[in-house]
Amino acid sequence: ISGLEDADDAAERVLTVMRQPVKTESGDVFAAVSVGIAMGTPKYDQPEQILRDADAAMYVAKSQGRARAIVFDESIGRLARDNVDLTEDLRHAIERKELRIAYQPVLRLKHMELIGFEALVRWKHPRRGLLLPGNFISQAEESNLIVAVDRWMLAEACAQLANWQDRGLAGPALQMSVNVSSKEFSRTDFLAEVRDVIEAHALTAAGLRLEITEGTMLERSARTYDVLAAIRALGVSVDVDDFGTGYASLSALNHLVVDGLKIDWSFVTSINAHHGWDIVEAVISLAHKLGLVAIAEGIETAEQLRRLIALGCDFGQGHLFAPGLGPVAAAAF
Numbered sequence: 196i197s198g199l200e201d202a203d204d205a206a207e208r209v210l211t212v213m214r215q216p217v218k219t220e221s222g223d224v225f226a227a228v229s230v231g232i233a234m235g236t237p238k239y240d241q242p243e244q245i246l247r248d249a250d251a252a253m254y255v256a257k258s259q260g261r262a263r264a265i266v267f268d269e270s271i272g273r274l275a276r277d278n279v280d281l282t283e284d285l286r287h288a289i290e291r292k293e294l295r296i297a298y299q300p301v302l303r304l305k306h307m308e309l310i311g312f313e314a315l316v317r318w319k320h321p322r323r324g325l326l327l328p329g330n331f332i333s334q335a336e337e338s339n340l341i342v343a344v345d346r347w348m349l350a351e352a353c354a355q356l357a358n359w360q361d362r363g364l365a366g367p368a369l370q371m372s373v374n375v376s377s378k379e380f381s382r383t384d385f386l387a388e389v390r391d392v393i394e395a396h397a398l399t400a401a402g403l404r405l406e407i408t409e410g411t412m413l414e415r416s417a418r419t420y421d422v423l424a425a426i427r428a429l430g431v432s433v434d435v436d437d438f439g440t441g442y443a444s445l446s447a448l449n450h451l452v453v454d455g456l457k458i459d460w461s462f463v464t465s466i467n468a469h470h471g472w473d474i475v476e477a478v479i480s481l482a483h484k485l486g487l488v489a490i491a492e493g494i495e496t497a498e499q500l501r502r503l504i505a506l507g508c509d510f511g512q513g514h515l516f517a518p519g520l521g522p523v524a525a526a527a528f
Contacts, residue, residue, distance in 0.1 A: 199234055199266065206230040206264035214262070229256035230264035251275040282334045284320065289347050293319050296351055297519025300528055301372065301490070301512045304504050309528070311370030311404065313512060314352035315519045316344065336376060345379035350392055353403065355522055357396035364526050372404040374436060377411040381418070386425050393429070400430030406457065408436055423452055434490060439478055448485060456482045460493020460513070463503070472502065479506050 196202050209230060216223035231253030233245050252267040255274070259265070288294055298312040318326040335341040352373050359365035379385060393400055405426065411419065423433060434455035439462065458478050465471025475491070482489040491503050494513030503511055517528055 199232075202232050202234065202266075203264065206232060210262065210264065227262040229253050229261050231256060231267065232264060233267040248272065248275075278334055281331060282338045282340070285318075285331060285335060285338070285340050285344075288318055288320075289343060293321070294344070294347060294351075295319055295325075295521075296348065296355070297521065298355070298525035299512050299519045300517050300525070301370075301510050302516055304491075304500065304508055304511045309369070310510060311372060312525060313372040313406075314348060314355075314374075316348055316374075317519070336378065339378065341376045342379050342382065345374070345376055346388065349373050349375075349388070350395075353392050353396045353398055356402060357398055358522075359526060360398075362526075367399050367402060370402055370404050370432070372406055372434070374406045375411075377408055380407060380411050380422065386422055389426060389431060390429060393431075401432070404432040404434055404454075406434045406436040407453075409438065409440070420451065427452055427454070434488075437492075439474060445481075453487065455488040455490050455510075457490045457492055458508070463491050463493045463499055463513070464495060475503070475508075476506050479508050482509075483507065 196205060209228060213226055213228040216225050231249040231251065233248035233252060235245055239245050248267040248271075251271050251274070252265045255271055256263050256265040265271075295317040297315045297317055299315055300309055301311045301313055302308060303310050316328055316332075318331055320326050323330075332341070332344075335344050352371050356365065356369065356371045359369070360367065375385075382388075389403075389405075393403060427433060432454040433452075434457050435451075435453055436457045437459040438456040440459045456478055458475055462471055462474050462478070479489040488509040489507075491508050491511040492513065494500055494503065494511045494515045496515060499513075500511070500515060520528060
């Protein structure tokens with residue numbers, strides 16, 4: 196390899212080979228590969244530095260859809276350094292009390308009645324201002340800090356629900372939905388953590404809904420099934436978040452015991468798209484055939500609400516009703 200053109204050719208040969216299926220007894224298996232390229236120049240003092248930059252370029256290739264090659268440049272270097280700085284700040288965010296929760300109302304659409312809130316994490320960064328999950332959750336997952344964030348979220352959201360109940364603002368039927376990452380869900384003491392936080396705040400288990408990712412469904416391990424069954428045996432509901440946007444297999448729903456499917460906002464907002472509302476209708480129908488509830492996210496217009504009600508969608512949330520609210524505004528709602 197004498198230059199960038201040769202490196203590109205080498206990467207393309209790798210990509211071409213990897214596009215071919217691997218024959219197995221169970222059928223064809225396809226594997227995508229993401230390639231990061233960094234060219235050795237006098238600016239590098241150590242080979243580890245070249246590997247670091249190639250690795251950074253590879254992560255950009257993954258974020259852009261995988262199965263492609265990306266060449267490292269200074270913009271990627273700045274992004275990588277920015278991510279490192281953000282991850283380091285996140286290590287101290289909880290102890291410095293910089294994390295916040297916004298509570299978005301969830302309504303029963305047929306009767307337009309409040310049934311609960313979803314707890315949404317926010318980060319009041321001392322220099323960058325208020326950060327939404329899309330600005331830092333991926334770094335939290337890559338660094339395993341997501342476990343600490345999830346544990347804080349669960350405890351804080353349950354404490355807030357207990358506070359509203361103690362003040363007579365909420366009855367025992369009001370539910371709090373909390374997101375749980377696959378890394379948190381797979382911890383051996385997760386079930387005990389859920390049980391302890393419910394007991395610590397004197398909540399009914401029925402007041403808590405946990406939202407798991409499609410990645411958690413994909414694990415399809417005996418432990419995943421056992422934990423799900425045990426959590427629901429406590430009386431806690433479990434929903435699959437952003438259903439249809441990830442890699443979930445429909446066959447996994449035959450084995451996983453869950454209570455609801457959440458329809459991603461991207462489908463709900465695609466009211467004029469060719470297949471957008473066909474997908475919404477299909478997910479609602481699938482949920483009901485499996486005995487589950489369908490929950491729509493991202494409802495922004497009266498027309499979206501009308502169509503969701505006509506399709507029999509059970510619950511919904513979105514800016515048409517309210518954005519994520521602080522504790523005081525949520526209590527007023």
